[in-house]
Amino acid sequence: MTASYKKAYPFEVSPQSVDFNFQITLSSLTALLMETASKNAEENGFGTRHLREGSNTWVLLRMAIEMDSFPKQFEQIYIETWVEDIGRVSTTRNFHIKDRNQNTVGYATSVWAMIDYNSRKPQDLLQLGNMQRFATGEKVPIEKPVKLKEMKGRLTDDFKAKYSHIDFNRHVNTMRYVEWISNCFTPDYYNRKKLKRFDINFMSEILFGDPIQIYLTEDEDNDTYFFEMCSQEKTSCRAKLVFEEQ
Amino acid sequence: MTASYKKAYPFEVSPQSVDFNFQITLSSLTALLMETASKNAEENGFGTRHLREGSNTWVLLRMAIEMDSFPKQFEQIYIETWVEDIGRVSTTRNFHIKDRNQNTVGYATSVWAMIDYNSRKPQDLLQLGNMQRFATGEKVPIEKPVKLKEMKGRLTDDFKAKYSHIDFNRHVNTMRYVEWISNCFTPDYYNRKKLKRFDINFMSEILFGDPIQIYLTEDEDNDTYFFEMCSQEKTSCRAKLVFEEQ
Numbered sequence: 030m031t032a033s034y035k036k037a038y039p040f041e042v043s044p045q046s047v048d049f050n051f052q053i054t055l056s057s058l059t060a061l062l063m064e065t066a067s068k069n070a071e072e073n074g075f076g077t078r079h080l081r082e083g084s085n086t087w088v089l090l091r092m093a094i095e096m097d098s099f100p101k102q103f104e105q106i107y108i109e110t111w112v113e114d115i116g117r118v119s120t121t122r123n124f125h126i127k128d129r130n131q132n133t134v135g136y137a138t139s140v141w142a143m144i145d146y147n148s149r150k151p152q153d154l155l156q157l158g159n160m161q162r163f164a165t166g167e168k169v170p171i172e173k174p175v176k177l178k179e180m181k182g183r184l185t186d187d188f189k190a191k192y193s194h195i196d197f198n199r200h201v202n203t204m205r206y207v208e209w210i211s212n213c214f215t216p217d218y219y220n221r222k223k224l225k226r227f228d229i230n231f232m233s234e235i236l237f238g239d240p241i242q243i244y245l246t247e248d249e250d251n252d253t254y255f256f257e258m259c260s261q262e263k264t265s266c267r268a269k270l271v272f273e274e275q
Numbered sequence: 276m277t278a279s280y281k282k283a284y285p286f287e288v289s290p291q292s293v294d295f296n297f298q299i300t301l302s303s304l305t306a307l308l309m310e311t312a313s314k315n316a317e318e319n320g321f322g323t324r325h326l327r328e329g330s331n332t333w334v335l336l337r338m339a340i341e342m343d344s345f346p347k348q349f350e351q352i353y354i355e356t357w358v359e360d361i362g363r364v365s366t367t368r369n370f371h372i373k374d375r376n377q378n379t380v381g382y383a384t385s386v387w388a389m390i391d392y393n394s395r396k397p398q399d400l401l402q403l404g405n406m407q408r409f410a411t412g413e414k415v416p417i418e419k420p421v422k423l424k425e426m427k428g429r430l431t432d433d434f435k436a437k438y439s440h441i442d443f444n445r446h447v448n449t450m451r452y453v454e455w456i457s458n459c460f461t462p463d464y465y466n467r468k469k470l471k472r473f474d475i476n477f478m479s480e481i482l483f484g485d486p487i488q489i490y491l492t493e494d495e496d497n498d499t500y501f502f503e504m505c506s507q508e509k510t511s512c513r514a515k516l517v518f519e520e521q
Contacts, residue, residue: 044313044323045306048438049445049483056439060291067290071349077290078349102443103317103324188434191458192294192465193302197348199295212437216483219438237295237462 033073034165037109037127038065042100049216051102055227056207058094062124062137063203065108069122075160077197084146089139089203090119091174094227096126096135105129112163117155118142123169136169146198149234175228177267180255182246185213190239190260200234201241206266210256213245222252222272229268235260279319280411283355283373284311288346295462297348301473302453304340308370308383309449311354315368321406323443330392335385335449336365337420340473342372342381351375358409363401364388369415382415392444395480421474423513426501428492431459436485436506446480447487452512456502459491468498468518475514481506 046057053061070076070087077086100106106128113121124137143152155161186209196202206229235241239260246255252272258265292303299307316322316333323332346352352374359367370383389398401407432455442448452475481487485506492501498518504511 043310044443045309045448045450047443049441049443051443054439063291064289192460192462193300193454193458195295195462197290197293197295197297202291204291208439212439214438216438216441 034163035109035111035167036069036072037107038068040106040108042102042104042106044102047102048219050219052099053101054208055094055211055224056204058096058099059092059207060204061108062092062094062139063089065110065124066122066139066141069110073160073163075157080143081146085143085152086146086198087141088144088198089231090142091176091230092137092139092203092228093171093174094135094137095171096224098134099224100128100134106134107131111165111167112160113138113165113167115154115157115161115164117153118151120154120160120164123167125169136171138169138171138174140174171226174230175269177228177230177255177269179257179264180246180267181244181257181259182255183244184242185245186241186243188241190235190237190241192237194235195237200236201265203229203231206231206258206268209241209243209258210268210270213243213254213256221275223275224270225273226271227268229266231266233260233263233265235265241265280409281355281357281413282315282318283353284314286352286354288348288350288352290348293348294465296465298345299347300454301340301457301470302450304342304345305338305453306450307354308338308340308385309335311356311370312368312385312387315356319406319409321403326389327392331389331398332392332444333387334390334444335477336388337422337476338383338385338449338474339417339420340381340383341417342470344380345470346374346380352380353377357411357413358406359384359411359413361400361407361410363399364397366400366406366410369413371415382417384415384417384420386420417472420476421515423474423476423501423515425503425510426492426513427490427503427505428501429490430488431491432487432489434487436481436483436487438483440481441483446482447511449475449477452477452504452514455487455489455504456514456516459489459500459502467521469521470516471519472517473514475512477512479506479509479511481511487511
């Protein structure tokens, strides 16, 4: 195996990516994971730049992140990434997040599909012959992204998808969902608790102008929270967050 | 003058920073300017990391951006920055944005103050003896940031400051104001018009949980828009955007 099958990308945690505690936000961390995935896919010949020639694009289906600690402002981190497997309908990409001394601070794992940019229909990944040789089979030592069931609790937020929420795929960006989920907790809660594990499932796209409702179910005894995000009677996204004492 | 007085930082326009047109958003561009300012200040010994030892921090008072074109996804750009002048209450930092061939794509200029992180009181910049020698006197070929007058038009948005809006200074982040302004235009408008110049003035902080009202006054004949953002009867921020035909 050569370096391109498994590669670490360096990042410095910028002041624009941290919260009031000088700690990287979950959405900024997600953005770095997406950026790492994008860079690695581009370098290996199956990034959106190459796919676009055939009018295909990548969409995230599920992701899980488990963190021992959240890096602080100005910290140097390394995100190592590789493709675990590739099937007809989806591929698994893993991440190992390390500190400046190469100690583990967390892991993430993600499942992706390829769709046609115009028809929005799923495409056969095995047509990307080039990509198959990058499947290393190597797992991460955390549970795979959980498939979440319907948990439509109380309505906590209700608004419309705006310009800044929409990305190059013309739908609401992953980071925005993560931001909206993060916003359901107070600074006081973040002072007391630490996010241990985050699972997110994407089921249907939200486009510009679509209404969004966010529902929340709490299991406070277990520091566990379930989110259901809906648009026009359809579930767009589900998420589960597990916190622990600081 | 050595390189540290005036230095260019390279960036690649990431997929996470572009809009539905694959073009860097105004808020992502603002984030890159802030990151450039932060990096340069850190390198020269008057960044927040150094200031924090004396419990001071930088806050942006006014900024103006003029763009010939907005860089696209995966484009390599360079943001050159330097300090123009430094007085007791504020300092001017300029930016020259260039493409991969070192051609100009835009300019920005910004005015900053230093406050005490705990008392929120303005501090005397001349106490930063180290910083004064970085004042180059060099201007940018665009008008200085305009001081905007009250223009309280129609209410276009009304919400509260949430967790993801608050940064390391414990107040609403510059990028969020820019996002909220950008969200008052539709994708159709962005397809027809191109932002030429952006001015923003910051007057008072917005803290977690504060209510925010956004007012808009349009001068459509001149493609000019004025924003007034208020919280608890006080104006927090004003902005002016001038568009032109694509």
